[in-house]
Amino acid sequence: MKILQHIGRIFLAFLATVGRLAPFMGSAAVHCVRPPFYPRTVLRHMVEIGYYSLPVVGLTAIFAGMVLALQSYTGFARFSAEGAIANVVVLSITRELGPVLAGLMVAGRIGASLAAEIGTMRVTEQIDALTTLSTNPMKYLVAPRIIAGLVMFPFLVLVADVIGVYGGYLVAVYKLGFNPANYLQRTYEFLQAEDVNSGLVKAAVFGVIVTLMGCYHGYHSKGGAQGVGKATTNAVVSAPILILSFDYILTEMFFAR
Amino acid sequence: MTDNQPKLRLRDVRKAFGPKVVLDGIDLDVGVGESLVVIGGSGSGKSVTIKCILGLLEADTGSIHVDGEEVVGIASRDRERINRKFGMLFQSAALFDSLAVWENVSFGLLAEKKVNRDQAKEIAASKLAQVGLSKEVGEFFPAELSGGMQKRVALARAIAADPEIIFFDEPTTGLDPIMADVINDLIVKITREVGATALSITHDMVSARKIADRIAMIYEGRIIWSGPTAEIDRSGNEHVDQFIHGRAEGPIKMAVRA
Numbered sequence: 001m002k003i004l005q006h007i008g009r010i011f012l013a014f015l016a017t018v019g020r021l022a023p024f025m026g027s028a029a030v031h032c033v034r035p036p037f038y039p040r041t042v043l044r045h046m047v048e049i050g051y052y053s054l055p056v057v058g059l060t061a062i063f064a065g066m067v068l069a070l071q072s073y074t075g076f077a078r079f080s081a082e083g084a085i086a087n088v089v090v091l092s093i094t095r096e097l098g099p100v101l102a103g104l105m106v107a108g109r110i111g112a113s114l115a116a117e118i119g120t121m122r123v124t125e126q127i128d129a130l131t132t133l134s135t136n137p138m139k140y141l142v143a144p145r146i147i148a149g150l151v152m153f154p155f156l157v158l159v160a161d162v163i164g165v166y167g168g169y170l171v172a173v174y175k176l177g178f179n180p181a182n183y184l185q186r187t188y189e190f191l192q193a194e195d196v197n198s199g200l201v202k203a204a205v206f207g208v209i210v211t212l213m214g215c216y217h218g219y220h221s222k223g224g225a226q227g228v229g230k231a232t233t234n235a236v237v238s239a240p241i242l243i244l245s246f247d248y249i250l251t252e253m254f255f256a257r
Numbered sequence: 258m259t260d261n262q263p264k265l266r267l268r269d270v271r272k273a274f275g276p277k278v279v280l281d282g283i284d285l286d287v288g289v290g291e292s293l294v295v296i297g298g299s300g301s302g303k304s305v306t307i308k309c310i311l312g313l314l315e316a317d318t319g320s321i322h323v324d325g326e327e328v329v330g331i332a333s334r335d336r337e338r339i340n341r342k343f344g345m346l347f348q349s350a351a352l353f354d355s356l357a358v359w360e361n362v363s364f365g366l367l368a369e370k371k372v373n374r375d376q377a378k379e380i381a382a383s384k385l386a387q388v389g390l391s392k393e394v395g396e397f398f399p400a401e402l403s404g405g406m407q408k409r410v411a412l413a414r415a416i417a418a419d420p421e422i423i424f425f426d427e428p429t430t431g432l433d434p435i436m437a438d439v440i441n442d443l444i445v446k447i448t449r450e451v452g453a454t455a456l457s458i459t460h461d462m463v464s465a466r467k468i469a470d471r472i473a474m475i476y477e478g479r480i481i482w483s484g485p486t487a488e489i490d491r492s493g494n495e496h497v498d499q500f501i502h503g504r505a506e507g508p509i510k511m512a513v514r515a
Binding site: 036038117121124125126128129131132133134135136140 | 308311312313333337338340341343344345347348349351352353354355364365368369370414424
């Protein structure tokens with residue numbers, strides 16, 4: 001009986017969160033398109049989200065590409081299908097691993113930082129101060145970060161795609177002895193615009209998810225340092241779960257026929 | 258606005274958080290150019306009263322008029338217009354720690370795009386001078402300043418847009434007595450210079466006596482006494498007497514846990 005009560009409480013808490021998140025999301029969307037805009041703030045967050053995430057995304061992508069090539073080779077060699085490695089690497093990276101790995105890595109870096117920053121502003125009355133200065137906190141704090149996420153995640157994924165494919169190329173050519181020209185040709189032949197585009201759309205959605213979760217949990221934090229810590233944890237946990245859920249939904253939309 | 262219309266008028270303002278009633282029918286008037294200080298113990302509803310006026314909290318029932326205009330339940334756009342009349346000094350200063358001091362001071366002007374950054378920097382320098390800080394302080398970040406300096410910067414920010422009404426939330430809390438007196442002097446000087454109406458909340462009686470034209474005492478979510486500052490020692494109210502003399506014995510019982 002107690003287990004059922006516990007499950008019920010978790011379910012009700014989930015519904016309450018969804019109930020709070022929906023108007024927050026709506027308000028954020030409206031403020032993203034309605035002036036006044038804060039281009040300087042948007043630019044600052046674009047640099048923070050895009051430029052400073054490049055090392056972590058690049059490293060993740062190159063190792064993912066290298067491992068993928070190696071694993072594919074050990075598997076495909078059993079069926080004498082080593083030639084398909086280039087196709088597997090490029091399709092996996094562009095469709096799936098690029099956006100998902102970049103999303104997950106940046107969710108940890110940016111989601112935590114947004115939740116901690118906005119959460120600290122909440123508990124130190126800085127958000128109240130914004131309101132008293134006739135500045136809507138949703139417009140000044142949330143909208144620029146979401147716009148920056150929406151724009152910069154696809155850029156990061158594009159970089160991850162290139163670096164990931166290059167990682168696969170390095171292993172295939174220098175470790176497995178593939179012909180460089182043949183490998184690149186097979187990569188190019190099998191890659192279609194839809195593969196890259198679907199990854200970029202996923203990236204844009206993941207960008208909104210990560211920034212929205214960071215902002216939402218930070219904005220609603222309370223109770224001092226402990227509250228900020230809890231908000232940060234919630235942001236870092238919720239964003240990856242949502243990323244993986246939406247990854248499946250978007251994959252269904254793009255490729256399930 | 259008529260001549261005898263108060264700048265701020267609160268009538269039967271009530272606010273509860275779940276079962277806890279914090280404001281239980283607040284009635285308060287603040288005249289044009291008047292400096293009213295609301296005193297009261299911790300948890301008596303002082304901060305909630307100010308937050309309801311500023312729109313940071315929505316009153317459950319009752320009426321709050323600013324220059325005769327009802328602000329309870331107004332649309333967010335109208336709220337932004339009303340808030341342009343306000344300046345607010347927060348207890349914790351609440352400076353934006355990602356911005357330099359000068360950007361903090363002129364934040365409201367920059368956000369509304371009333372001035373460009375060069376003009377904003379000049380205005381910030383003049384406001385900093387008003388609170389006794391040099392232009393160079395404008396280049397620092399809030400974390401690099403002492404508590405007293407942060408309060409002064411927050412005061413400069415509160416007056417940057419020449420507000421009609423300035424709110425002071427515990428302006429001297431956390432400051433040493435000398436710095437507290439400096440802040441009190443600045444509040445008196447600046448409200449006179451700007452010609453603003455002031456509503457302060459504090460439990461510091463030295464501060465209250467110095468900055469108030471009139472004092473009101475809040476207890477259990479209601480205003481139980483109000484009158485000119487000079488009359489507070491002859492209020493004839495047991496609660497007020499106990500509070501202003503800081504006595505443990507009296508009608509006000511503090512919840513003390515071992």
